[in-house]
Amino acid sequence: MIRLRMSAKDAHYGGNLVDGAHMVHLFGDVATELLIMHDGDEGLFVAYDNVEFLAPVYAGDYIEATGEIVKVGNSSRKMVFEAKKVIASRPDISASAADVLEEPIVVCRASGTCVVKKEDQRKK
Numbered sequence: 001m002i003r004l005r006m007s008a009k010d011a012h013y014g015g016n017l018v019d020g021a022h023m024v025h026l027f028g029d030v031a032t033e034l035l036i037m038h039d040g041d042e043g044l045f046v047a048y049d050n051v052e053f054l055a056p057v058y059a060g061d062y063i064e065a066t067g068e069i070v071k072v073g074n075s076s077r078k079m080v081f082e083a084k085k086v087i088a089s090r091p092d093i094s095a096s097a098a099d100v101l102e103e104p105i106v107v108c109r110a111s112g113t114c115v116v117k118k119e120d121q122r123k124k
């Protein structure tokens with residue numbers, strides 16, 4: 001699990017909106033950690049088969065990104081990912097106001113496949 005605060009530098013669009021690619025970037029880091037735990041190697045992402053952006057993310061929000069390996073092939077590892085907003089910035093109240101969300105908001109879901117070549121797999 002990766003927990004990260006979206007900074008003003010991450011805002012890319014009007015109204016301090018963070019670009020969706022940022023969630024995909026987090027999923028790449030989650031995938032890398034899962035592969036290190038599973039195979040002792042960072043592996044390579046070969047394809048996403050689905051990415052859904054379900055709620056907007058703004059500068060000042062805190063995001064938790066999680067993932068799970070759901071299928072193991074010869075060299076492929078299929079994974080599912082979820083990003084949740086756990087703290088929301090409240091610029092409507094003040095520039096520094098923020099709320100801890102009682103119910104985290106799912107902002108992005110994705111699934112994809114990574115590859116760890118046979119010769120790079122260190123945990124047989």
Ligand SMILES: C[C@H](N)CC(=O)SCCNC(=O)CCNC(=O)[C@H](O)C(C)(C)COP(=O)(O)OP(=O)(O)OC[C@H]1O[C@@H](n2cnc3c(N)ncnc32)[C@H](O)[C@@H]1OP(=O)(O)O
Pocket residue numbers: 028031032042043044045046047072073074075076077113114115
């Ligand atoms: C997670 C990382 N640490 C961080 C990254 O995101 S890395 C940056 C982005 N990725 C890359 O730069 C990778 C570029 N791609 C490659 O170098 C190669 O494509 C590859 C090494 C990833 C795969 O090449 P190759 O070994 O020749 O592939 P194959 O032999 O055809 O397939 C290997 C297994 O992968 C399965 N597979 C292939 N394509 C897909 C696909 N589009 N969707 C799902 N699965 C795919 C294929 O079925 C093989 O599976 P098994 O070995 O049978 O389990």
